[in-house]
């Protein structure tokens with residue numbers, strides 16, 4: 001039999017070489033193990049089924065000003081559902097970082113491989129400070145999370161600190177899972193370059209669009225749109241290397257990612273930058289919001305956001321001095337607008353998105369909850 005004869009045939013050095021060459025050729029045409037950069041449309045459409053963000057959260061926030069219609073939630077140290085233009089319309093599953101070493105020997109997932117600390121950054125404003133520390137003690141991510149008080153943009157003011165070495169010893173990737181317009185199985189992602197800026201754009205067929213951008217540049221060519229579970233960055237980084245740099249992923253469960261460029265800060269111990277996620281009813285509207293936020297002083301945006309909440313919270317009945325932090329936090333979560341109490345359904349939804357440590361009351365029978373991941 002042919003197979004038996006083959007097995008009995010002595011394996012020469014030249015034969016080993018041929019087999020290795022064949023193996024390399026097979027690997028080279030397999031997208032799952034591609035070693036070179038790629039372009040064009042991602043493979044693996046439509047990707048794995050989309051899931052919602054966890055329904056139980058450690059933080060929730062929105063601007064007091066009616067000029068911003070972005071609502072955010074988070075758990076496990078990362079942003080989960082970001083809701084826009086109303087608090088019952090999720091547009092994301094999550095937005096987090098992946099961290100690796102420059103030698104590409106390890107890669108961490110922020111929500112899994114760090115310990116989390118979550119506190120209000122101001123006692124009378126829904127601005128959250130999340131500190132994620134590497135379980136192995138190599139780096140720390142500190143994030144202040146709030147929204148642009150005048151635009152439909154989520155802001156994360158991020159400080160990455162090298163606890164060992166300098167930031168140039170690390171690779172930091174942003175990893176984003178859109179679920180645009182309350183549906184995650186029909187999105188389209190693409191790379192966008194405009195006005196000297198580099199972005200990742202995700203849209204639904206109805207025109208609603210998110211634009212992800214940062215004050216720190218995306219490394220040239222190192223951004224990608226892919227399909228969850230097949231051509232996404234999370235899967236790509238299983239081998240510690242970002243090899244897939246697809247320009248688009250059309251019609252499926254899209255995820256997007258990019259490598260951030262330290263630039264001249266590589267020799268520093270710590271770098272602070274702004275990561276924005278903007279929304280609009282068209283790509284141009286979303287990019288306009290992203291550009292507007294990135295073009296503004298983040299300190300000034302933060303100050304306005306905090307001041308507007310402070311003004312509202314300081315007008316609350318202090319209950320004769322009995323009002324504690326939980327009272328103020330719950331009150332802020334229950335009201336999305338200064339001087340404009342929200343309807344009961346909105347209040348219940350926001351309350352449900354808080355953890356039991358902060359939440360106001362249990363669900364009533366029959367009330368709908370978002371499914372977990």
Ligand SMILES: [Ca+2]
Nearest residue numbers: 180183184204
């Ligand atoms: Ca969608």
Ligand SMILES: [Ca+2]
Nearest residue numbers: 236239241243
């Ligand atoms: Ca890879």
Ligand SMILES: [Ca+2]
Nearest residue numbers: 177178253254
């Ligand atoms: Ca998705």
